[in-house]
Amino acid sequence: MQQIVVIGNGMVGHKFCDLFARHPRRHAFQLTVFGEEQRPAYDRVHLSAYFTDRDADKLSLATREWYAENQIELRTGELVTELDTANRQLGTHLGYEMHYDYLVLATGSVPFVPPIPGKEKSGVFVYRTIEDLDAILDYAAKLRELPGARSVVMGGGLLGLEAAKATLDMGLPTDVVEFAPRLMPRQLDEGGAATLTSTLEGLGLGVHLSKSTSAVGGNGCITHLDFSDGSQLEADLLIISAGIRPRDELARKAGIEVGPRGGILADEYMRTSAPDVFVIGEAALYREMIYGLVAPGYDMARVSLSTIMADADGGCMPESIDLSTKLKLIGTDVASFGECFPEPGTARSIVYHDEAAGIYKRINVSPDGSRLLGGILVGDAADYNMLHQIYKNAMALPPQPEDLILGTRGSGGDAGAGIMDLPDAAVICSCENVTKGTLCGHLSAEQAHSVKDLVACTKAGTGCGGCKPILSDLVENYLKSQGRVVRNTLCEHFAYTRQELRDLIVLKQLRTYDEALDELGHGHGCETCKPALAGIFATVYAETANPQAAIQDTNDRFLANIQRNGTYSVVPRVPAGEITPDKLIAIGAVAKKYGLYTKITGGQRIDLFGARLDQLPPIWEELIAAGFESGHAYGKSLRTVKSCVGSTWCRYGMDESVTFAIEIEERYKGLRSPHKLKGGVSGCIRECAEARGKDFGLIAVEEGYNVYVCGNGGARPKHAELLAGPVDRQTAVRYLDRFLMFYLRTAGPLVRTAKWLEGLEGGIAYLRSVVVDDVLGINEELETEMQGLVNGYRCEWKEAVNDPALRARFRPFVNTDEAEELEFVALREQKMPKPW
Amino acid sequence: MTAYQTILPNQVTTWFRAGRTDQFPVGAGATIKYGQRQIAVFYFNRTQRWYACQNLCPHKLENVLGRGLIGEQDGVPKVACPLHKRTFSLETGENLNGDCPPVAVFPVRIEGGDVYVGFID
Numbered sequence: 020m021q022q023i024v025v026i027g028n029g030m031v032g033h034k035f036c037d038l039f040a041r042h043p044r045r046h047a048f049q050l051t052v053f054g055e056e057q058r059p060a061y062d063r064v065h066l067s068a069y070f071t072d073r074d075a076d077k078l079s080l081a082t083r084e085w086y087a088e089n090q091i092e093l094r095t096g097e098l099v100t101e102l103d104t105a106n107r108q109l110g111t112h113l114g115y116e117m118h119y120d121y122l123v124l125a126t127g128s129v130p131f132v133p134p135i136p137g138k139e140k141s142g143v144f145v146y147r148t149i150e151d152l153d154a155i156l157d158y159a160a161k162l163r164e165l166p167g168a169r170s171v172v173m174g175g176g177l178l179g180l181e182a183a184k185a186t187l188d189m190g191l192p193t194d195v196v197e198f199a200p201r202l203m204p205r206q207l208d209e210g211g212a213a214t215l216t217s218t219l220e221g222l223g224l225g226v227h228l229s230k231s232t233s234a235v236g237g238n239g240c241i242t243h244l245d246f247s248d249g250s251q252l253e254a255d256l257l258i259i260s261a262g263i264r265p266r267d268e269l270a271r272k273a274g275i276e277v278g279p280r281g282g283i284l285a286d287e288y289m290r291t292s293a294p295d296v297f298v299i300g301e302a303a304l305y306r307e308m309i310y311g312l313v314a315p316g317y318d319m320a321r322v323s324l325s326t327i328m329a330d331a332d333g334g335c336m337p338e339s340i341d342l343s344t345k346l347k348l349i350g351t352d353v354a355s356f357g358e359c360f361p362e363p364g365t366a367r368s369i370v371y372h373d374e375a376a377g378i379y380k381r382i383n384v385s386p387d388g389s390r391l392l393g394g395i396l397v398g399d400a401a402d403y404n405m406l407h408q409i410y411k412n413a414m415a416l417p418p419q420p421e422d423l424i425l426g427t428r429g430s431g432g433d434a435g436a437g438i439m440d441l442p443d444a445a446v447i448c449s450c451e452n453v454t455k456g457t458l459c460g461h462l463s464a465e466q467a468h469s470v471k472d473l474v475a476c477t478k479a480g481t482g483c484g485g486c487k488p489i490l491s492d493l494v495e496n497y498l499k500s501q502g503r504v505v506r507n508t509l510c511e512h513f514a515y516t517r518q519e520l521r522d523l524i525v526l527k528q529l530r531t532y533d534e535a536l537d538e539l540g541h542g543h544g545c546e547t548c549k550p551a552l553a554g555i556f557a558t559v560y561a562e563t564a565n566p567q568a569a570i571q572d573t574n575d576r577f578l579a580n581i582q583r584n585g586t587y588s589v590v591p592r593v594p595a596g597e598i599t600p601d602k603l604i605a606i607g608a609v610a611k612k613y614g615l616y617t618k619i620t621g622g623q624r625i626d627l628f629g630a631r632l633d634q635l636p637p638i639w640e641e642l643i644a645a646g647f648e649s650g651h652a653y654g655k656s657l658r659t660v661k662s663c664v665g666s667t668w669c670r671y672g673m674d675e676s677v678t679f680a681i682e683i684e685e686r687y688k689g690l691r692s693p694h695k696l697k698g699g700v701s702g703c704i705r706e707c708a709e710a711r712g713k714d715f716g717l718i719a720v721e722e723g724y725n726v727y728v729c730g731n732g733g734a735r736p737k738h739a740e741l742l743a744g745p746v747d748r749q750t751a752v753r754y755l756d757r758f759l760m761f762y763l764r765t766a767g768p769l770v771r772t773a774k775w776l777e778g779l780e781g782g783i784a785y786l787r788s789v790v791v792d793d794v795l796g797i798n799e800e801l802e803t804e805m806q807g808l809v810n811g812y813r814c815e816w817k818e819a820v821n822d823p824a825l826r827a828r829f830r831p832f833v834n835t836d837e838a839e840e841l842e843f844v845a846l847r848e849q850k851m852p853k854p855w
Numbered sequence: 856m857t858a859y860q861t862i863l864p865n866q867v868t869t870w871f872r873a874g875r876t877d878q879f880p881v882g883a884g885a886t887i888k889y890g891q892r893q894i895a896v897f898y899f900n901r902t903q904r905w906y907a908c909q910n911l912c913p914h915k916l917e918n919v920l921g922r923g924l925i926g927e928q929d930g931v932p933k934v935a936c937p938l939h940k941r942t943f944s945l946e947t948g949e950n951l952n953g954d955c956p957p958v959a960v961f962p963v964r965i966e967g968g969d970v971y972v973g974f975i976d
């Protein structure tokens with residue numbers, strides 16, 4: 020048996036192992052891997068995600084168990100320090116020695132830190148490993164006590180901008196300092212970079228170009244940067260992202276040939292100058308370049324493995340390597356592909372620039388207009404996947420190549436359809452090297468029916484994830500081309516859409532989940548279809564979450580939102596945010612008695628956190644006695660109708676917005692819907708209730724109310740659109756009844772109003788024709804149905820505390836009365852769960 | 856986590872009485888205490904089967920699994936954690952939609968209207 024050794028357990032080193040594990044002739048070889056980092060390989064590409072939840076597991080590419088199961092010896096936390104290529108021996112810092120027959124160097128790279136005086140000060144970081152991010156997070160946490168603390172990122176390239184977005188998201192005002200006269204100098208031209216700069220400035224990022232840093236200032240800790248032009252910039256945290264340097268120290272010491280500016284020299288089979296020693300990933304210098312991207316690294320892993328295995332069809336590295344990139348995460352789209360800056364005279368450039376919208380697109384086509392050579396997209400990179408495919412496959416261009424970035428004007432062209440024109444050899448997922456032919460093969464062999472299946476069969480989409488949109492276009496178009504309808508069916512248990520299921524439930528008068536499953540579904544259900552059907556029963560029969568508690572989403576089952584430590588929050592309804600002093604005192608008394616953390620919510624009410632499951636019924640009993648009802652903060656249902664103070668007090672008010680907001684909140688309270696619902700009523704166009712950020716919003720004007728619908732805040736903010744107005748209050752309510760009922764009937768599960776409107780053919784104009792002009796002739800029906808739900812309202816907490824059988828579900832343990840043991844820590848004058 | 860280990864029916868040395876069958880919800884789970892350990896017990900009314908697993912979710916180490924929604928995926932009974940919807944097979948304990956470590960599962964026996972969970976200590 021021959022021994023292969025891989026040095027480096029990063030992304031590319033791991034890819035080698037992954038391919039090895041699946042290789043048919045692997046049993047003739049023994050594989051050992053050394054990794055300097057403590058943990059097994061993880062996904063560096065998505066490293067920034069670690070800032071959101073500090074969850075290293077989510078980044079993990081493979082577990083120790085995986086290595087053990089595949090009989091690959093993994094030695095992490097061990098640095099290879101000695102290499103003798105003549106005797107094929109290596110040694111580690113722990114004194115361990117071993118022999119190899121084949122050696123693969125996958126030592127990656129380190130961030131380059133320019134020799135600037137003061138760079139060793141505390142508060143100065145690089146951005147490459149989980150440990151780097153931990154250090155940054157810990158330091159940033161300390162900075163929180165320092166008012167006005169700022170962060171600076173040195174380097175305005177791909178990684179620098181990603182790091183800048185991360186510190187900005189941490190709440191630190193952030194500046195980016197770039198040596199070149201523009202951002203992303205390697206990927207963008209001047210126009211693109213200028214557009215990017217102004218968009219980023221709009222996001223609150225400071226951008227400083229043509230700056231050369233001469234010193235890191237501060238006494239122990241960094242406080243500012245000095246530039247060679249004499250200027251200064253305040254900085255309490257600095258992330259240096261000034262490029263990478265390949266880790267070639269081991270190879271260099273062993274006498275393996277390296278490039279003049281670093282990097283281990285490789286030929287097209289990724290062989291180094293030493294016999295049977297290979298190099299892959301960011302440590303490799305191939306065709307005079309280091310490639311700081313995973314896709315070329317994965318190719319190198321494939322080529323080196325098939326060379327070692329002497330595969331008949333192994334192949335070698337391509338002569339030119341595709342460096343196209345789409346940037347993730349910086350709050351605006353940026354992509355570049357192929358030849359971004361062609362030599363003058365070798366190409367014709369077409370530029371589209373919309374300064375106000377922050378969009379810049381440039382494509383370079385061959386002088387005869389037949390081929391796409393490359394391009395740059397800033398502000399809107401929706402066409403990237405398609406353009407990149409056209410470029411890579413040298414596909415024929417339309418007669419007017421500008422249509423590629425402007426769209427075919429006039430006749431509504433279908434953007435996604437082009438995917439079916441790609442040749443079978445087109446590589447769709449470059450990280451995993453999966454072609455369109457392979458993907459379609461799985462689809463036509465019925466081995467795959469969805470994106471999820473394709474990912475499972477081919478691993479496409481598991482790398483940078485950039486090809487996911489094109490995968491779903493492919494599935495959709497493939498199924499369409501087979502004459503199959505693409506339907507958003509609920510899950511494996513129900514082959515219907517939510518709307519179809521709702522209609523069938525009404526038609527067949529089905530009353531329970533089990534009946535519906537027997538009549539309309541198969542199998543035994545799951546966490547997707549249960550809550551979806553619970554929602555349908557609620558909107559058809561005005562059923563609360565109590566009778567069928569077992570099929571409710573867990574928050575609805577316990578009529579409260581679960582928190583990080585398994586305790587719950589309590590949110591009584593405070594219609595329109597109006598509350599009497601007595602009621603405030605009552606809430607305060609309950610919070611005090613049960614030791615609950617108390618906070619004013621973003622929805623104009625009060626949230627009491629940290630209640631144990633068994634405490635929920637007594638807490639609610641006391642709140643109900645004080646006149647409160649459930650606030651449904653846990654349900655996909657009406658949350659709040661936010662209001663401003665309105666004409667009762669405000670000198671600008673056009674109407675009593677609080678009175679109207681209360682009326683509306685009382686009307687729709689408890690209404691369950693496909694997703695949560697929020698409303699707002701503002702007394703005038705100053706819009707202090709942010710009504711246009713809600714699913715429905717009413718804004719008082721001189722002649723009545725303007726009715727807006729389908730807005731939301733959240734992850735994809737969207738302003739509500741004008742449905743009608745000005746109308747009187749009564750008409751406004753009638754329109755809302757119709758609009759809400761139409762949404763309740765037709766939206767898919769967990770689709771909020773804004774997204775629902777996006778999918779509605781004809782958009783707001785169509786919605787208006789239904790709600791206002793009654794083109795479907797269903798308005799009377801919709802109003803009656805809504806009135807039924809309004810009349811059917813009951814406070815489900817009252818129901819739950821008064822019925823002993825319903826109340827039993829709040830017992831934490833079936834077999835003992837012991838209370839749960841929960842750990843809290845102090846927070847200011849209150850408490851919080853012990854952090855994860 | 857180390858306190859919980861999957862137990863196969865043939866290894867059981869102690870059948871612990873967890874309660875009467877009618878004390879458990881239908882088509883959902885509830886939690887029992889066995890010494891210091893918390894065990895989630897589930898009754899799948901559609902298949903008339905009972906399952907048990909540790910209440911501690913391996914993802915963030917919170918005692919919550921007994922409150923999760925239950926269901927089936929390709930015939931495998933599973934529970935979805937209420938915190939982040941990781942799902943676990945109630946037959947093998949493995950995480951079905953991610954790479955969390957598995958949960959320990961325990962055999963359940965119904966006798967004379969009582970629910971018993973099998974342990975080895």
Ligand code: SRM
Pocket residue numbers: 580581582588590618619620621622623624625626652658659661695697712713730731732733734735771
């Ligand atoms: C408590 C509160 C934050 C606060 O302390 O202020 C809050 C807390 C939570 N929000 Fe929120 N949101 C709260 C106001 C908001 C607002 C502001 C508002 O309503 O004016 C928004 C943006 C407006 C909007 O919804 O359009 C908001 C957008 C979200 C979203 C994103 C929704 C979207 O469509 O993108 C989620 C996630 C979801 O629903 O899927 C969310 C989900 C959550 C959850 C339920 C997350 C969870 O599942 O545990 C949090 C539960 C807390 C709890 O246990 O009570 N929360 N959340 C606010 C409660 C308001 C209330 O009185 O009911």
Ligand SMILES: Cc1cc2nc3c(=O)[nH]c(=O)nc-3n(C[C@H](O)[C@H](O)[C@H](O)COP(=O)(O)OP(=O)(O)OC[C@H]3O[C@@H](n4cnc5c(N)ncnc54)[C@H](O)[C@@H]3O)c2cc1C
Pocket residue numbers: 026027028029030031032033053054055056063064065066067097098099100125126127128146147148178181266269299300301302310311312313314316347483
């Ligand atoms: C924040 C960030 C975002 C990125 N985003 C993208 C992106 O969007 N798209 C993209 O394509 N690429 C991206 N990259 C780049 C991508 O992560 C790298 O190209 C890839 O990780 C390179 O893999 P590698 O295995 O060559 O090196 P590495 O992942 O660095 O692995 C090398 C490993 O070898 C170890 N090692 C070194 N020497 C020794 C030794 N002597 N003994 C034992 N172990 C040793 C190191 O400790 C390291 O763990 C990003 C990188 C970062 C940091």
Ligand code: SF4
Pocket residue numbers: none
């Ligand atoms: S309260 Fe809302 S915004 Fe805040 S952490 Fe929870 S879900 Fe996120």
Ligand code: FES
Pocket residue numbers: 912913914915916917936937938939940941
């Ligand atoms: S704690 Fe269970 S899934 Fe996160």
